[in-house]
Amino acid sequence: MIPFNRSFSFEYGxxxxxxxxxxxxxxxxxxxxxxxxxxxxxxxxxxxxxVIDPGPDREDHLAALVAAVxxxxxxxxxxxxxxxxxxxxxxxLADQYDAPLCGRRGVSVPNDxxxxxxxxxxxxxxxxxxxxxxxxxxxxxxxTLTAVHTPGHTAEHFCFSLEEERTLFCGDHVMAWSTSxxxxxxxxxxxxxxxxxxVRGMAFRRLVPTHGPAIADPSSFIDAYIGHRLQRRADILAxxxxxxxxxxxxxxxxxxxxDPALRPAAALSVWAHLIxxxxxxxxxxxxxxxxxxxxxxxx
Numbered sequence: 643m644i645p646f647n648r649s650f651s652f653e654y655g656x657x658x659x660x661x662x663x664x665x666x667x668x669x670x671x672x673x674x675x676x677x678x679x680x681x682x683x684x685x686x687x688x689x690x691x692x693v694i695d696p697g698p699d700r701e702d703h704l705a706a707l708v709a710a711v712x713x714x715x716x717x718x719x720x721x722x723x724x725x726x727x728x729x730x731x732x733x734x735l736a737d738q739y740d741a742p743l744c745g746r747r748g749v750s751v752p753n754d755x756x757x758x759x760x761x762x763x764x765x766x767x768x769x770x771x772x773x774x775x776x777x778x779x780x781x782x783x784x785x786t787l788t789a790v791h792t793p794g795h796t797a798e799h800f801c802f803s804l805e806e807e808r809t810l811f812c813g814d815h816v817m818a819w820s821t822s823x824x825x826x827x828x829x830x831x832x833x834x835x836x837x838x839x840x841v842r843g844m845a846f847r848r849l850v851p852t853h854g855p856a857i858a859d860p861s862s863f864i865d866a867y868i869g870h871r872l873q874r875r876a877d878i879l880a881x882x883x884x885x886x887x888x889x890x891x892x893x894x895x896x897x898x899x900x901d902p903a904l905r906p907a908a909a910l911s912v913w914a915h916l917i918x919x920x921x922x923x924x925x926x927x928x929x930x931x932x933x934x935x936x937x938x939x940x941x
Contacts, residue, residue, distance in 0.1 A: 643866065644821070644863070644866040644867060644870050645862075645863065645866060646818065646819055646820065647818040647819065647854075647855050647857075648818075648819045648854070648855075649855065650678060650819070650854050650855045652666075652668045652678065652681075653668075654668055654669070654670045654679070654706075655667065655668075655670070655702060655703070655705075655706035656668075656706070657684070657706070657709070657710035660850070660856070661807055661809070663685055663686065663687070663784070663785050663804065663806065663807060664683060664684070664685055664804070664807070664809070664850075665683070665684040665710060666681045666682065666683055666684070666850075667681070667682045667684070667703070667706050667707055667710050668680065668681045668682075669681075669682065669697040669698055669700060669703040669706075669727075670700065670702060670703065671697070671698045671700065671703075671727060674901075674903060674904060675727070675823070675907075676727050676853055677817075677819055677820065677853045677854050678853070678854065679697075679853070680695060680697035680698060680703075680727050680728065680852055680853065681695075681850075681851075681852055681853060681854070682694065682695055682696055682697045682703070682707060682852075683695065683811050683850065683852075684707075684710055684711065685782075685785055685787060685804060685811075686714060686717070686782050686783075686785060687782065687783050687784055687785070688714065689714060689715065689782075689783060690714060690715050690716075690717045690782040690783055691711060691714045691715070691716055691717065691782070692716070692717050692718045692719070692720055692780050692782065692785075692787060693707065693711075693716060693718075693719050693720065693735060693741075694720045694721075694722070694787075694802055694811050694852075695720070695721060695722055695728040695729070695811075695813065695852045696719060696721070696728075696729070696730075696731040696732045696735045697727065697728065697730065697731050698726060698727055698730045698731060699726075699730040699731045699734065700731070703731060704731060704734065704735065704738075707731075707735060708738075711739070715739070716735075716736075716739035716741040717741060717780065717782055718741055718742055718744050718772075718780045719732055719735055719736040719739075719741050719742070719743045719744065720744050720745065720774075720780065720787065720802055721743070721744070721745035721768070721770065722745070722799060722800050722801065722802070722811070722812075722813030722814070722815075722852065723745070723746075723748055723795065723796045723798060723799040723800070723813060723814065724745065724746075724747060724748045724764060724765040724768035724796075724798070725763065725764060725765060725796070725814070726763050726764070726765045727852075728765075728813065728814075728852060729745070729765045729768045730765055732745075732768065733767070733768075733769075736771070742770075742771040742772050743769075743770045743771045743772070744770055744771065744772040744774050744778075744780065745768070745770040745772075745773075745774060745798075745800065746770065746773055746774055746775075746798035746800060747768055747769060747770060747773070747798065748764070748768075748796045748797060748798040748799075748828055749796075749797060749798075749827075749828045774789045774800060775789065775791070776789060776790065776791035776800075777789065780802075784806065785804060785805075785806055786804070786805040786806065787802045787803065787804055787805075787811075788802065788803040788805060789801075789802060790802070790803055790810065790840075790841070790844070791837075792812070792813075792815045792837040792840070792841065793830065793833040793834070793837055794815065794822075794824055794829060794830060794831070794833045794834020794835070794836075794837045794838070795813075795814045795815060795822050795823065795824060795825070795829055795834065796825070796828045796829055797828050797829070797830065797833070799813060799814065799815060799837075800813070801813055801815055801841070803844075803846070807847065808845075808846050808847040808848075809846060809847060809848050809849075809850060810841065810844070810846045810848075810849050810850070810860075811850050811852075812841070812849045812850065812851050812852075813851065813852050814851070814852060814853070815837065815838075815841065815851075816838070816841070816849055816851060816857065816860075816863070816864060816867060817851045817853055817854055818849075818851060818854050818855045818856065818857050818863075819853070819854040819855070820854075821867070821870065822834075823907050823910060823911060824910070824911060824914040825910050825914070826910065826913050826914050826917055826931075829910075829914060830914065830917070830918075831871070831875075831914040831915055831917065831918040832918045832921065834871070834914075835868060835871055835872075838864050838867055838868050838871075839864075839868065841860070841864060842860065842861055842864040842865070842868075845860075845861070846860050847860075848860065849863075871915075874896070874911070874915060875915050875918070875919070877896055878892055878896070878912060878915045878916065878919070879919060879924060879925070881895055881896065882919075882925055882937055882938070882939050883939050887936045887937055887938060888934075888935075888936065888937070889909050889912050889913055889916070889933055889934075889935075889937075890909070892912050893905060893908050893909050893912055896908075896912070909933060910933075913931075913933055916931065916937055917931045920937075923940055924939075924940055925937050925938065925939060925940055926938050926939075926940045926941075
């Protein structure tokens with residue numbers, strides 16, 4: 643079982659200090675995929691600050707971030723991935739402070755691929771000034787942020803490591819309150835599990851997701867996260883062995899009682915697992931690996 647933590651103390655629009663170098667401002671955009679809302683991170687000292695995941699394009703959140711920045715210089719605006727709840731405000735904030743917008747533009751998932759444009763939908767207008775890569779760094783007085791490429795949730799998902807505190811700002815890669823959705827064709831389950839293993843091996847002191855509370859024991863939490871995915875994979879393979887040939891049938895079997903509004907996300911997760919199983923030759927399909935394809939146990 644994943645030891646979820648849904649205890650989260652915050653106040654909308656208020657800059658809460660998490661450490662001498664870190665503040666967080668939570669946007670008022672609660673939802674099924676954002677939970678209490680987007681937690682924008684500010685990293686820096688009394689003079690310079692970098693902003694991670696500016697969040698949704700909301701006037702009240704922009705005003706809260708401006709108040710949190712105060713008289714400091716914004717050195718960079720960093721984005722973990724181009725979903726609207728993370729990057730929607732990024733261009734406006736970067737332009738306001740004449741700061742470079744840093745991230746990696748991802749592939750927008752077309753609606754006919756099954757991705758509902760909800761509060762965490764694709765930001766099709768996201769265009770960074772600096773295309774970051776694994777190991778890229780942002781620096782200020784007394785702090786260093788290193789980009790860690792963590793594909794899976796999306797192909798171009800990045801986390802940012804605060805080296806001085808061994809803290810990883812992990813976007814949607816790992817969350818304390820829920821599992822993360824892996825959305826094909828941009829998201830990829832095998833890449834996601836490999837990224838989880840990589841982060842676990844980096845031995846961070848804590849993880850700070852963009853939504854919800856921090857994770858104080860990353861190694862054991864990630865072990866549970868990986869275990870959950872491997873168990874779900876085994877359940878899906880067993881379902882196919884028993885004759886479930888469609889994603890809909892597998893969702894009916896594996897997610898009985900699930901809130902109907904969350905069934906599309908469950909279908910995407912099953913689809914991601916099936917793509918991996920097809921790639922590994924354990925499952926086959928007479929057509930492309932699509933949401934409406936038929937899936938069979940390989941001979």
